[in-house]
Each structure stands twice: as structure tokens, then as C-alpha cells.
Amino acid sequence: MNEIEIKIGLPPIYYSQAAKIYTEAFYDKTKGLLGSPEQMQSLIAKSFNPDLAIVALINDRLIGVAGMAFKKRHFITPSRSIFIEQFGIFSGLIKHLIYRTFSIRPYEPEQLLLEAIAIEPNMRGLGIGTLLITELENYAQQNLLNSIRLEVINTNSKAKKLYERIGFKTTKVEHNFFLEKIVGISGISTMVKETQIS
Numbered sequence: 259m260n261e262i263e264i265k266i267g268l269p270p271i272y273y274s275q276a277a278k279i280y281t282e283a284f285y286d287k288t289k290g291l292l293g294s295p296e297q298m299q300s301l302i303a304k305s306f307n308p309d310l311a312i313v314a315l316i317n318d319r320l321i322g323v324a325g326m327a328f329k330k331r332h333f334i335t336p337s338r339s340i341f342i343e344q345f346g347i348f349s350g351l352i353k354h355l356i357y358r359t360f361s362i363r364p365y366e367p368e369q370l371l372l373e374a375i376a377i378e379p380n381m382r383g384l385g386i387g388t389l390l391i392t393e394l395e396n397y398a399q400q401n402l403l404n405s406i407r408l409e410v411i412n413t414n415s416k417a418k419k420l421y422e423r424i425g426f427k428t429t430k431v432e433h434n435f436f437l438e439k440i441v442g443i444s445g446i447s448t449m450v451k452e453t454q455i456s
């Protein structure tokens with residue numbers, strides 16, 4: 259395989275490809291909240307805080323992205339006006355409210371949140387996710403953050419296994435009516451790994 263480059267930050271030329279990778283990975287989990295796959299991709303592509311990403315490239319092609327949040331800044335932050343532009347005023351406001359309610363997850367002030375990691379489908383299982391998370395750990399340490407936190411749905415056993423192999427420990431398992439009956443998710447596990455500074 260050609261050499262994989264891991265870099266901090268998402269240059270604008272990759273916004274569309276990053277949004278495509280996220281849409282391919284997470285569309286079925288959004289249950290139509292972000293519209294069709296094309297609408298979801300377009301909305302995400304307009305919503306990046308580009309410095310909060312770690313990306314994987316092969317021959318200058320984006321193949322993986324890990325978005326993070328810390329100190330109240332998030333990699334993906336679709337504004338109310340982006341929702342309105344995409345879905346109209348009424349639907350846009352409701353969708354924005356639901357999105358804000360369920361996407362802004364709690365984390366501690368000295369923690370780095372891994373918001374969303376995804377690798378292009380035909381490049382999974384090759385160690386790229388591991389490389390991105392390793393770089394995320396270096397980034398957390400350089401920014402004096404004492405742990406990394408993530409959330410994973412209980413049925414995503416492949417991702418969970420990967421996080422456990424890297425050293426993340428499950429600290430909480432959440433079940434609730436909304437998740438089970440509306441979103442169809444059996445539960446969400448919070449996993450945490452301490453960094454070397456803690």
C-alpha cells in the first residue's frame with residue numbers, strides 16, 4: 259500500500275470528501291434527521307471547524323477523518339441558518355433543535371472528545387483508524403488534556419473492539435426510551451482513555 263500521511267486540520271479542498279466519508283459511515287444512524295444522503299453530505303460539508311480534525315491521506319486523497327471537540331468547540335457545527343437554508347424555515351428550525359439536543363454530548367473541561375471517526379469503506383481494517391487515534395492522543399497531550407472520551411453504540415462491536423485494544427475503558431452504558439424506540443439503538447457506551455499527562 260502507498261504511504262499513509264496523518265495530518266492535523268482539514269484543508270477546504272477536502273470538505274466534500276470528508277462529508278462523503280461521514281455520510282457513508284453514519285447516514286443510516288441519522289434516521290432522516292439530516293435529509294437524504296445528498297442533503298446530509300451538503301449540510302456536513304458546510305459545517306466544519308477545520309482545525310479540529312485529524313486526517314489520513316494516501317497520494318493526497320482523503321481516506322479517513324477523526325473530528326474532535328474540546329473547550330466547547332466542535333469539529334462539526336451546523337448552524338441554524340445552514341439547517342434553514344437546507345430544509346426551509348419550519349423544518350430547518352425543528353431539525354436544528356433536535357440535532358443540538360442529541361449531538362452535543364457532555365465531556366469534562368480537560369477532556370478531548372472524539373466526536374466522529376470514519377474511514378472510507380474500502381480502506382477499513384488496514385490500521386488507519388488506529389493511526390488517527392494515536393495522533394489524537396498526541397494532540398490531546400500537546401494541548402494538556404488529561405483524557406480522551408468517545409461514545410459508541412453498543413451494536414458497533416468492531417469499533418468497540420478497536421477502542422478496547424487501544425486502551426479505552428467503558429465508563430458508562432446508557433439506555434433510554436428515545437434511543438431504543440425512535441432511533442433504534444440498544445444503548446450507547448461512553449469510553450475513556452487517560453493521556454500521559456494525567
Ligand SMILES: CC(C)(COP(=O)(O)OP(=O)(O)OC[C@H]1O[C@@H](n2cnc3c(N)ncnc32)[C@H](O)[C@@H]1OP(=O)(O)O)[C@@H](O)C(=O)NCCC(=O)NCCS
Pocket residue numbers: 283284375376377378381382383384385386387388389409410411414416417419420423
Ligand atoms: C471504526 C473505524 C473508524 C475503524 O477504522 P479502521 O481503519 O477500520 O480500524 P483499524 O484498521 O485501525 O482497526 C481495525 C480493527 O477494528 C476492527 N474494525 C472495525 N471496523 C472494521 C471494518 N469495517 N472492517 C474491518 N475491521 C474493522 C477490526 O476488528 C480490527 O480489529 P483488530 O485490529 O483487533 O483486528 C472504521 O471501521 C469505520 O469507519 N467504521 C464506520 C464508522 C464507525 O463505525 N465509526 C465509529 C463510530 S464510534
